[in-house]
Amino acid sequence: MGEEDLYRDIILDHFKNPRNKGAVADPDIKVTGANPFCGDEIEITLKIQNNRAETLGINAQGCAISQASTSMMSEALQGKQLNEIKDAIAFFRDQMLSQQTKDWPPQMEDLESLEGVKQYPVRVKCALLAWNTLAEGIKEFQAQGNQKVAARHVEGEQ
Template sequence: MSMDYREYILDHYRDPRNYGKLEHPDVHCEDSNPLCGDQLGIDLQFEGDRVTAVRFQGRGCAISQASASMLSEMIEDKSVEEVIALGKDDVLEALGIPISPARTKCAFLSLRVLHRALAMAGLEHPKEDEDEEE
């Protein structure tokens, strides 16, 4: 029996993948969405040019937490180059449902925190606030 995308989002929200903290992350980054109160932190570990472990923690709406769970699955065991290449379209594709303009900040919070974490680790140039494009 296949799940529809709304059920898939709720599954990631209720049973998030890679939820928690790493004991000794190479980088940790946090941010929030002040408009709705979503909060998110990401821990990353690297080995060479690969993301070998990812954990996130936070609280917020189903969209913000489900997208963080999905993104964590997308980046684990990927090269830093592949992770840097991930963008908004990848998050929207993973969510699989249309996201209203009001909810895009929720959907993209994890992506923003991920890119800031990579910048903090010196692996990516800091980007302009990705949400401002909306």
């Protein structure tokens, strides 16, 4: 099996069997995201305990890239400190938006399968939707003094 086939299998596995599917009860962060260009919609819920993502849940509809990226993100970030999550978001954004690539940390190795998306700039937005949405939710949560928050992110709006 070639590398391209392996990456396709990883993406399809996360698309067909999303990890951490479902909303978290009584979340501290509930954030929805949308990509109006291709119709992707996601919801991320997070229960925070001691500045750590104790439980992270996802619901996603849309293209395979968006749903797979959302699933991979939820798997890679479950149980991480908020500062670790923000660092991972910055790393993933950099990997997807730069022509230069760095070595992937072990907990993010599945995400390497999305590097081929960089050849299609419109699809990069699909891969980044969950990450940008979660970043917005964390930003709002921290701006509100770590109080429960509901936020919305629309890809392409800043």
